[in-house]
Amino acid sequence: MNLKDLSEHLGLSQATVSRALNGYSTVSPKTRDKVLAAAQQLNYRPNTSARRLATGKAGAFGMVLNQTDDLLNDPHFVDFLAGFTKELAAMDLDVVLTAADGLGTYRRFATTGKVDGFVISAPKVRDDRIQALSEMNFPFVVHGQTEIQTPYAFFDIANEDAFFDATRLLINLGHQRIALINGQADTMFARQRLTGFQRALAQAGLNCDPGLILHGGMSEDEGYRQTQHLFTLPQPPTAVLCSSTLLVLGLTRRLRDEGLEMGRDVSVISHDDGLSSMKTENFSVPLTVTRAPIRTAGREIAKMLVALSEGADVSTLQRIVPADLIVRASTSAVLR
Amino acid sequence: MNLKDLSEHLGLSQATVSRALNGYSTVSPKTRDKVLAAAQQLNYRPNTSARRLATGKAGAFGMVLNQTDDLLNDPHFVDFLAGFTKELAAMDLDVVLTAADGLGTYRRFATTGKVDGFVISAPKVRDDRIQALSEMNFPFVVHGQTEIQTPYAFFDIANEDAFFDATRLLINLGHQRIALINGQADTMFARQRLTGFQRALAQAGLNCDPGLILHGGMSEDEGYRQTQHLFTLPQPPTAVLCSSTLLVLGLTRRLRDEGLEMGRDVSVISHDDGLSSMKTENFSVPLTVTRAPIRTAGREIAKMLVALSEGADVSTLQRIVPADLIVRASTSAVLR
DNA sequence: TTGTAAGCGTTATCAT
DNA sequence: ATGATAACGCTTACAA
Numbered sequence: 001m002n003l004k005d006l007s008e009h010l011g012l013s014q015a016t017v018s019r020a021l022n023g024y025s026t027v028s029p030k031t032r033d034k035v036l037a038a039a040q041q042l043n044y045r046p047n048t049s050a051r052r053l054a055t056g057k058a059g060a061f062g063m064v065l066n067q068t069d070d071l072l073n074d075p076h077f078v079d080f081l082a083g084f085t086k087e088l089a090a091m092d093l094d095v096v097l098t099a100a101d102g103l104g105t106y107r108r109f110a111t112t113g114k115v116d117g118f119v120i121s122a123p124k125v126r127d128d129r130i131q132a133l134s135e136m137n138f139p140f141v142v143h144g145q146t147e148i149q150t151p152y153a154f155f156d157i158a159n160e161d162a163f164f165d166a167t168r169l170l171i172n173l174g175h176q177r178i179a180l181i182n183g184q185a186d187t188m189f190a191r192q193r194l195t196g197f198q199r200a201l202a203q204a205g206l207n208c209d210p211g212l213i214l215h216g217g218m219s220e221d222e223g224y225r226q227t228q229h230l231f232t233l234p235q236p237p238t239a240v241l242c243s244s245t246l247l248v249l250g251l252t253r254r255l256r257d258e259g260l261e262m263g264r265d266v267s268v269i270s271h272d273d274g275l276s277s278m279k280t281e282n283f284s285v286p287l288t289v290t291r292a293p294i295r296t297a298g299r300e301i302a303k304m305l306v307a308l309s310e311g312a313d314v315s316t317l318q319r320i321v322p323a324d325l326i327v328r329a330s331t332s333a334v335l336r
Numbered sequence: 337m338n339l340k341d342l343s344e345h346l347g348l349s350q351a352t353v354s355r356a357l358n359g360y361s362t363v364s365p366k367t368r369d370k371v372l373a374a375a376q377q378l379n380y381r382p383n384t385s386a387r388r389l390a391t392g393k394a395g396a397f398g399m400v401l402n403q404t405d406d407l408l409n410d411p412h413f414v415d416f417l418a419g420f421t422k423e424l425a426a427m428d429l430d431v432v433l434t435a436a437d438g439l440g441t442y443r444r445f446a447t448t449g450k451v452d453g454f455v456i457s458a459p460k461v462r463d464d465r466i467q468a469l470s471e472m473n474f475p476f477v478v479h480g481q482t483e484i485q486t487p488y489a490f491f492d493i494a495n496e497d498a499f500f501d502a503t504r505l506l507i508n509l510g511h512q513r514i515a516l517i518n519g520q521a522d523t524m525f526a527r528q529r530l531t532g533f534q535r536a537l538a539q540a541g542l543n544c545d546p547g548l549i550l551h552g553g554m555s556e557d558e559g560y561r562q563t564q565h566l567f568t569l570p571q572p573p574t575a576v577l578c579s580s581t582l583l584v585l586g587l588t589r590r591l592r593d594e595g596l597e598m599g600r601d602v603s604v605i606s607h608d609d610g611l612s613s614m615k616t617e618n619f620s621v622p623l624t625v626t627r628a629p630i631r632t633a634g635r636e637i638a639k640m641l642v643a644l645s646e647g648a649d650v651s652t653l654q655r656i657v658p659a660d661l662i663v664r665a666s667t668s669a670v671l672r
Numbered sequence: 673t674t675g676t677a678a679g680c681g682t683t684a685t686c687a688t
Numbered sequence: 689a690t691g692a693t694a695a696c697g698c699t700t701a702c703a704a
Binding site: 354 | 683
């Protein structure tokens with residue numbers, strides 16, 4: 001059942017039927033109702049490829065999963081995707097996923113018209129995808145920011161402020177040796193958080209021990225290893241800042257092996273993306289966190305992408321939202 | 337730059353250029369090289385929608401994320417997707433994602449030609465998606481199985497055997513009160529695992545206490561709650577079987593609160609999907625598991641879907657792979 | 673308000 | 689081995 005069949009069945013032209021179906025005002029209410037009813041009854045669905053070919057729009061947004069970074073290994077991704085996909089599905093738009101390791105895939109997807117835009121996840125400090133897409137003049141919105149100066153659409157959380165505030169809280173509790181277990185050093189969010197951390201130390205006149213700053217992957221394992229390392233130092237920290245609740249899982253395990261109690265012997269603050277499978281308020285020692293739900297990011301970025309593909313100006317599509325600092329039991333005054 | 341431009345540039349017909357590009361044998365080597373070179377140099381890419389319209393194939397496979405089940409909340413999903421997407425990307429096929437809550441989305445996607453097939457995840461015991469898609473005669477492969485009798489393509493792990501073996505191991509270690517913390521009761525894998533569990537108990541002549549069989553979501557929280565419940569029973573279990581390592585996370589936390597040591601006071605076995613963000617061999621007490629990497633499932637299902645859409649017979653596309661029982665430190669002889 | 677007809681960019685069928 | 693030309697199913701000027 002295609003448009004031709006339907007229009008013949010109705011004794012109308014394809015044009016009229018098409019207009020009726022797409023809600024054009026120039027079609028009489030009477031025939032529109034007739035068309036809609038027939039379409040419904042005969043279970044007519046317009047062919048997607050044909051429509052795309054005619055309109056020049058893909059009706060889909062892309063996400064390319066980089067094999068080399070750990071986006072694909074990251075449970076956070078599921079939560080992002082949940083927000084992103086739901087929002088687009090509500091507008092009858094799809095998300096298309098592919099795996100790749102270079103810029104080629106972006107180019108191919110853009111030039112073959114498979115998608116109307118991309119979301120760029122986990123950007124590096126200087127991310128070549130942004131340069132490439134900008135040059136191609138292809139719509140994209142970045143989840144995060146970079147140090148690149150060309151204007152682009154982005155949605156980011158105030159990472160620097162969040163970690164500034166968190167560090168300041170620890171300092172106010174009397175902590176002087178604070179460790180930071182951060183993400184990979186070349187990712188922008190890790191850079192931002194480090195900056196916030198250092199700014200707070202500097203402001204308090206505290207010296208920043210480079211040995212207490214750790215970069216790496218954000219997994220349970222890694223959290224365990226990093227914590228083990230920190231507490232074999234001659235002067236271990238009295239507080240730890242984590243970039244991920246996944247790291248906290250491993251940290252918790254290691255602290256227990258060390259016989260240390262979180263929230264008493266060691267204060268801990270983590271960033272919390274609000275993962276649905278890991279609720280920090282229910283941890284045995286409820287966790288003090290900087291919180292910003294990643295699902296929201298997915299939703300907002302979907303909206304921005306739609307706006308962008310409809311011609312909105314990039315300068316109106318740059319958002320930074322704050323993270324909440326939620327104080328719970330894992331932070332306390334330093335023991336003396 | 338489209339086919340017309342390219343063919344004019346070359347002084348050839350569109351037909352010849354198209355044939356050359358698609359590797360048809362009927363085109364002379366000389367012109368084929370010329371065409372390929374020009375395409376490369378002028379950076380020509382065929383338009384996806386046009387190609388799809390002409391061929392009638394979508395070049396993509398779909399996955400619809402059900403809002404009501406917890407697929408979208410499940411970190412396992414990321415690992416599945418990693419295998420699935422990578423395998424398809426290697427064949428230049430895409431995966432398109434959408435969110436929905438009913439059968440309507442499947443129907444719409446199938447009839448509008450957005451995808452060439454679906455993967456059905458987390459099937460229920462009697463899953464209406466399978467009925468619907470079968471009736472539509474639309475390609476799909478199920479990740480798991482159901483009790484539905486109509487033939488369909490599926491990839492599953494030997495859940496029943498795995499939990500039979502695991503239970504048998506515990507029984508051989510002298511355990512008589514064994515608890516099962518399972519997934520939702522209406523999912524097929526939970527049903528299969530329960531059957532394996534009960535079969536092993538029956539075979540050993542042990543009575544099966546219904547109070548030790550728990551169904552629910554598979555999260556850290558839930559694991560904590562369920563474990564708490566089990567150890568407030570008048571006669572708590574001496575061993576616990578878990579359907580997910582996520583549950584074990586919460587179980588571990590609760591056992592610690594109870595002052596019980598895993599692998600000594602309580603034996604634990606879990607199914608392990610081989611999540612990249614959670615390595616059971618590195619747990620503080622390395623975990624005894626039934627192991628079957630979910631990533632492999634993603635890869636295999638991708639291949640099956642391609643075969644299916646190319647006309648392979650459903651009866652040749654039904655695979656059940658075993659899970660390994662890997663014994664580590666979390667299981668030991670029962671204390672007396 | 674409706675119809676005619678020209679695209680959209682491919683692939684596929686038939687000739688040559 | 690190559691070229692015309694007709695699909696593919698829809699949207700959208702342009703006419704009426």
